[in-house]
Amino acid sequence: MDGMVPQPRLSLRPFSPAQVANAVERSHFRLCLVLVLLSLVCFLPGFSSLQPMDRDEPRYAQASKQMLETHEFVDIRFQDEARHKKPVGIYWLQSATVSIGEALGVPEARTTIALYRIPSLLGALAAVLLTYWASLAFLGRRGAFLAAALMATSVILMVEARLAKTDAVLTACSVAVMGGLARAYLSRGAGVLPRRTLGIFWLGFAAGILVKGPLVLMFAGLTAAILSYRDRSARWLLTLRPGLGALFTLLVVLPWFVAIAIKSGGAFYSEAVGHDMLGKVGTAQRYHWAPPGFYLLAFFATFWPGAVFAAIAAPFAWQHRREDAVAFCLAWIVPSWLVFEAVPTKLPHYVMPLYPAIAVITVIAVLRHFVGPHRPAAKISTVLIPLIPVGLMVGLSAVNWSLDHTLPYRGLPATAAASLIALYAWRLFVRNQVVRSLWLGFASAACLSVGVFGFAQLDLRSLKLSPRLAEVARNMSCENPLVATLGYREPSLVFLTGTNLEMLETGEEASAFLRQGGCRLVFVEKRFENAFRAENERLGLHPALSTRIAGFNINSGRRLDIGAYAVEP
Template sequence: MDGSVPQQRMLLRRFSVAQLTSTIERSHARLCAVLVLLSLVCFLPGFVSLQPMDRDEPRYAQASKQMLETGDFVDIRFQDEARHKKPVGIYWMQSASVAIGQALGVPEARTTVALYRIPSLLGALATVLLAYWAALAFFGRRGAFLTAALMATCVILMVEARLAKTDAMLAACSVAVMGGLARAYLSRGAGVLPRRALLIFWTGFALGVLIKGPLILMFAGLAAAVLSYKERSARWLLTLRPWLGIAFTLAVVLPWFVAIAIKSGGAFFAASVGQDMLGKVGTAQKYHWAPPGFYLVSFFATFWPGAILAAIAVPFAWIHRREEPVAFALAWIVPSWIVFEIVPTKLPHYTLPLLPAVAIVTVMAISRHFVGPHRPAAKPASVLIPFIPVGLTIGLSAVGWSFDGALPYRALPVLVASSLLALWAWWLFLKNRMVPSLWASFISAACLSVGVFGFAQLDLRSLKLSDRLAEVARNVPCENPQVASLGYREPSLVFLTGTGLDMIDSGVQASDFLRKGGCRVVFVEKRHEGEFRAQNERFGQQPVLSARIQGFNINSGRRLEIAAYATGF
């Protein structure tokens, strides 16, 4: 009798969990609500407090800010430099977000980077929900939910949701397009696609072109070409109503492309196609070269916590490659992945639009009991499940101690919780309890987001050089100072201090800048201070040392000491 009580409690607990799961799965709306909650827990911590992350994020944000300052929503500029690399879509979205923030009374809206990040947050949420919609072409509700949850909790989407760039929104557009393409391929016998699928497909395609040019065409075009070759026919593509869709796309994108061609005299296309896109193919731009295989290695970090499960699922994809759902997922992944590996310029987020297909194949393999500890080498490989949270807990503690002389105490309890949950997920995997292991991983990822972005980054003040320098400029005892910087040239400083920030090249120029009179502040990196002081002595000039800031510049990989000198008060 006594021994039956624990069994009854266990049965009751299992019944309650099963009942709760069954209740949620009765409705797409309920499942999507859970996905949104999970996504917000993963995406929102640190969304406001994280500093502008050099170099790409503040370049996008500053260009959008300048659109609001000038009222020119055709040309894209960073200070006086034309930014003819990407189309205008994301800049319009960011400008609209900031304009709404201003209208609602957000203080200092134009230098509040969180407002510029809202399109990325919406893009990341849309990526998760569209991954659910796309996966419904392959699974029932549970499989689609697990696919979308793998996207919501993967590291690279958590990062991109917080950065005012193109990549989260591009991922959303890509999933919309590929979800529509999947329906066209997998239901090609039906002959007609629902209007909703057509609208999602062509809206994603048009916005994708307006956000990042031809990449969306590459994802869809390569997949369609591979599948048409497999079928020995491309007639299935007619269900997408291509002529009507192309007309819709041109109506959306052509006005701006014509306007920028006229305004720039064709310079936009020369820069975006000739320099940016072909430059990535021919040479590794911006020192982002990496050898082929880079994305396969980085995948185990970018797609955590699902990466090791996806790796175990690779033989499944090969064995079942002739099945239509698997064939479509492989056509989505493989051709574009090969292109990214061949191109010399490599950044971890480039493969983000391909990851929903990886999640689909992974869930397929799990649902057929292919993934588990019984697979060859799965047990030793599964040590990667807790590797990311444990590694980040140790790594961030080491960085905090090295740079700021303190541990990230606020973050440690949550990071330890994330590590313990990941270890539990590992144990569940070894017990071949795959779905509970996934859930433990999802909760671990949510805790990791809170620990890293919500708390740890707050304590790493050495990495917030631009924030601290901008604070110095705001606190000088005179109004509207003119600001210059010598040696430290990060775009985040332009965004935070103002479009008029003067980037100067020598101590002589820095001294001359202060001589022009009025309220002025100049930031001088230590290696230039000797020349700066010598020139001041020649002029008989004695600027006030307002502050001395020490920190670490991630982009240059150097510790910096920057002095702030001011005049005019």
């Protein structure tokens, strides 16, 4: 009608992804919040339900548990054996989280492996957020977010966030140190670094030494040496206030290093340096031997979904090696990587502290449109994007069927979703939508975490030998049974059944253990049962066969059949 004022229309259209991204990018807090949420989706599934993973994780957890049992917080022990391999930092962190759990009323806190994993979870979260902070020295907010997301979704960090070991915390310390070193180098000549940067650098440095000894010093020292040679000057390092920083580091680390030297009579240093460190260089630790090139091959699985993007970006790093940002990242990666490749003892997580630098170079190359289907063999090589989730889905199904004659049904929907998303990510890459392909890679990794760690591992019952054996001990009708084991000697069984678990060598020893009377339980692996039964007959013992536990020991690569024999008063 004439004279009526037109009313504005209400738009019901949702915000576009670009609008949401722009809104999030306006704030460091919002970006970090998204990174934390992404990390938690990748790190938390299976965090408490995954059994203690032999052999390293339960060794750390058991040593921390013994600190609480004995109130001895200087010496590190696994049962009666001195564990003089790594400094004390991670054991203190684990003991603290378990003590907090006990104070909050967590039932059976000292045998709850999730409590011992909390420092690793916090270390992994810190590694992601510190990667964002370190990347801001080279990139804008969007690029720093992508680099941190590559770390959050990487397979190796998803694994280490769930294991009560040193490596996630070490990575966080290393990124803190390298982020500070990057700011000192890229701002050389500017005069003074902010106090926050100095604090992060030196706190990471001191904590890194207390957690895993000299590795942080190696990462920073090799990088600084190469960059100083490049510039023909090391004066830029003075902005890090090395005098005050060294004093702070000594105040943090020296008390324990002096205390353990006195306590062990110097044995800690001979073991940690002479056996553990030099053993890795020599031939003392042949169990983890691998040829040079191992880390390069493992990288394509451990840094998925970012690995193939990083491989395509490798020529970019060489072409732009004279740029300060790229030069710093290469100095961070190359010398330490070569050291690790030269050392005969190799494990995939050793190079994890170098991955943030690889993420930074990868993102720089992506944002400059270097990475794309136009690169040689890129369309074919990016088949790796869907290959990892598809391979895990098929592989876990095959393992589950082989061991337990069933399929991991609970995990299949999420692993199938991860595979389909990764296939679509591959399609987007081929269509030159590289950043969108990256984002779908993050989504695929999140689904993979839920499928593999959250659900599929629950169905792999044959791999859960120690929890099933420990359950037998808990279900005995008498209280506080004395427990021994013959033929199955994994540290996880010590952690779950108790520090006093006896490790036996022969069937005769198993019979003698039961003969001592009281409430006793012995686990006897099938290979030793004939000798065990013969000795029982000779002694006139008639222990009850409580149950049999069959499963597969990953470390020995053998199927095991274990009988649980009990005597009760």
